[in-house]
Amino acid sequence: MRALYVSEQGCYLSLNDQLVRVKRQETLYAEVQLPLLQMILIFGKSQVTTQVIRACLWRNIPIVYLSRMGYCYGRILPIERGYRQLARYQDDLTLSDRLQVAREIVCTKLRNSRTVLMRQHRRQPSSSLDLVIQSLAVLVEKVRQADNIPRIMGLEGAGAAQYFSAFGDCLSSDEFIFGDRSRRPPGNPVNALLSFGYQVLWNHLLALIEVHGLDPYVACLHEGHRSHAALASDLLEEFRAPFIDAFVMYLINRKMMDVRDDFVYHNGGCYLNDVGRVKYLKAFVKRMEETITDEFGESQPKWDLLNQQVKAFKQFVYDPVKQPYVAYQIR
Structure with missing residues (x-):
């Protein structure tokens, strides 16, 4: 598929x-x-x-x-792809159930971010990377002990700030400069690459969520409303660092993107232009079609991991006690 x-x-x-x-x-x-x-x-x-x-x-x-x-x-979408049946189970999730998932997602996001930085640190040791790696480990323990969603969200934000403070050290190109994360709008080519990748992955997750009959507006970590499919945002968190951030490092460090030819500036922001999007998507699809070996020794394309996690959340919704949600963690 x-x-x-x-x-x-x-x-x-x-x-x-x-x-x-x-x-x-x-x-x-x-x-x-x-x-x-x-x-x-x-x-x-x-x-x-x-x-x-x-x-x-x-x-x-x-x-x-x-x-x-x-x-x-x-x-x-077809009419039959509604989510009324599962929505009942999602609505019945207790605060304890939602806290378990929120902790799991944020802990895994921080661990994945830390792993990506550790890989880079092994290639090119850096004192700033080392400090952030240590800070992220401390934040993981704090998230494990957090007893409410706002506290978890606050720690997630602190972790993201720490992580992106060192992200520029992972880029070897003098033309792609990264100071901090800017989203709306993206302030420079690096942020444009990150934002575009997150949006593409978010839409994949949203489609899979609807395929499996889940209500995309009922989530555990993010607040859903009619213009925000929060469950897609929840599940995106565990994939940001391994699927998008590492990919952006790969594009830049392999000199696959051109800072002059692949971007356009308008309305105060920086975005991929037509040429840049084609380059990005072609490389992204190729990377997502690569096979990896799961914990059971089976090979699967990276695309399947997204579907695997949506299915895992669906199983959790049906039986939170017997099938707790386990987020995707890289090794």
Whole structure:
């Protein structure tokens, strides 16, 4: 199963038997067999035929519409993909259940962030990295003892601030300068890469959450409301450092992105342009299709890990006592 990204502007998606084709004028950009599709993500302005939409609805394949900067503004989903049944179980979760998940997610996020920095520290020792690595270990213990969500969120914020204070030390390019994290809008190319990656991953998780019939607006760590699918934000936390932050380091340190050619500045922010998005997504898909070995010795593509965690949360919702949620932790 794979996701189809449509990043080029002005494309036309059509269906030829069981083949989804992406064209712009006479140029064919992609062909994907319909049975192999997990979701379609369209960045910016492209057209989708009624035949493609109908086929995707029949096969439970979400079509996600995003701005050219990666912000989701809508999805096409089949009517049957509601979440009323599981929503009842989610609503019945106790405060203790939610605290358990919130602690697990934030502890794992901090441990994963620490592991990413430790890997970099082994390659290129740094006193500032060493201090942050120690600080994150202390924060993990504090999160374990936290007895309310605001306290956990505060510690998560402190951990993120510590982590990003050392993130620039992991970048070997003189052109990509990172001082601190800026989100709305991203203030420079490094922040643009991070924000775009988080948004892409968030949309993947959201689609999987809906595929499994969970209510994306009922979460344990973040506060949900009609414009914020908080459960996707919850599950994103454990994947930020290993899937996006490490990938951004890889892009920059391998000189795969160009600070002059791949970004555009407008409305006070910095964003990937059309060329940059194509580069990013092509490399990202290739990386996510790499196989890794799980704890049972089985090989699986990284994409499957997202689905694995959504399924784990679903099992937790059905039986919080017997199947506590365990977040994804890298080694």
